[in-house]
Every structure is written in structure tokens, then in C-alpha cells.
Amino acid sequence: MSRFVLLNGPNLGLLGRRQPHLYGTSTLADVETLLRNRLVGTGATLDAFQHDVEGELVAFLGRVFLDHEEHKVKTLGVVFNPGAYTHTSIALRDACEILAQAGISVVEVHLSNVFAREPFRHHSYLSPVAKGVVVGLGAQGYALALEALLSHNGLA
Numbered sequence: 001m002s003r004f005v006l007l008n009g010p011n012l013g014l015l016g017r018r019q020p021h022l023y024g025t026s027t028l029a030d031v032e033t034l035l036r037n038r039l040v041g042t043g044a045t046l047d048a049f050q051h052d053v054e055g056e057l058v059a060f061l062g063r064v065f066l067d068h069e070e071h072k073v074k075t076l077g078v079v080f081n082p083g084a085y086t087h088t089s090i091a092l093r094d095a096c097e098i099l100a101q102a103g104i105s106v107v108e109v110h111l112s113n114v115f116a117r118e119p120f121r122h123h124s125y126l127s128p129v130a131k132g133v134v135v136g137l138g139a140q141g142y143a144l145a146l147e148a149l150l151s152h153n154g155l156a
């Protein structure tokens with residue numbers, strides 16, 4: 001069985017309640033349902049993980065890589081909102097680069113338009129190693145990222 005991964009970083013477990021004027025009213029559970037529904041009939045599944053701690057996200061991506069390399073779980077792509085770590089984390093960038101070099105595409109997602117916000121949000125350590133970036137389209141951005149990964153895998 002092949003899967004896609006939905007990965008969310010710090011404070012994104014609060015989606016729906018957290019600053020809805022910036023991030024919308026959909027919860028992370030709503031986003032997961034949206035993506036799971038899209039995968040019906042494709043033969044692929046979704047594994048979702050959220051954590052507030054950088055090292056846990058790095059460790060999770062490390063397991064994605066190892067499981068893929070050892071032919072235990074084939075990952076077709078990762079939809080990743082790294083939250084604030086986008087702007088700070090070389091470790092997460094390295095983890096995404098490891099995946100990219102193993103043939104696992106990562107699409108970076110931001111609910112808000114980070115370029116219309118504070119200057120410190122304009123730089124992403126991850127974007128250079130991501131397959132693509134979806135910014136400012138709210139929860140729909142996750143669905144668009146999955147759509148791109150489906151298409152990339154010939155499943156759209």
C-alpha cells in the first residue's frame with residue numbers, strides 16, 4: 001500500500017481556534033478528512049502527524065525515509081506545513097532534502113500569505129528543497145498540494 005503524508009508543525013494542532021482571521025476556521029481534523037476523502041479510489045492512504053517539537057518532526061521524517069528505503073512503507077509525497085520552523089529550521093530542511101533525494105517530494109504549505117506578513121516570515125529554509133510551495137489559500141492549500149502530488153504520481 002502506498003501512502004501520502006500530511007505533516008504539521010507547531011501550533012497547527014490549534015487550527016480552527018487559533019487566530020481564525022489568519023488561519024481560518026477549519027480544524028486539522030477537517031483538513032485530514034478533506035485529504036482522506038480525496039484519496040478514496042486512488043489506492044493510496046493518508047498518514048497524518050502533528051507535533052510542536054522540531055526534533056519530533058525531524059525524527060518523523062527520518063522514519064518516513066527509512067521505511068521507504070527499506071521497502072516497508074512506500075511514501076508518494078509529503079504535504080508539510082512546518083509552521084514557524086519554516087523560518088528557522090536547518091534540521092527540517094536537511095530532512096526534506098534527504099526525502100527529495102530519495103525521490104519523495106515535499107510540498108510546503110502555508111495557510112496564510114506569509115509574504116503579506118512580517119518580514120521574518122518571508123524567508124523559508126525549506127522552499128529550496130521543496131517540490132513546490134502553496135501559500136495563502138487557507139485549508140484549500142493542503143488539498144491543492146495533495147492534488148499536485150497525485151498528479152506527480154500519475155494518480156490525479
Ligand code: DQA
Pocket residue numbers: 010011012081082083084085086109110111112113114121
Ligand atoms: C504558517 C505561517 C508561519 O509563519 C507561522 O509561524 C505558522 C503558520 C501558515 O500556515 O501560514 O505557524 O505556516
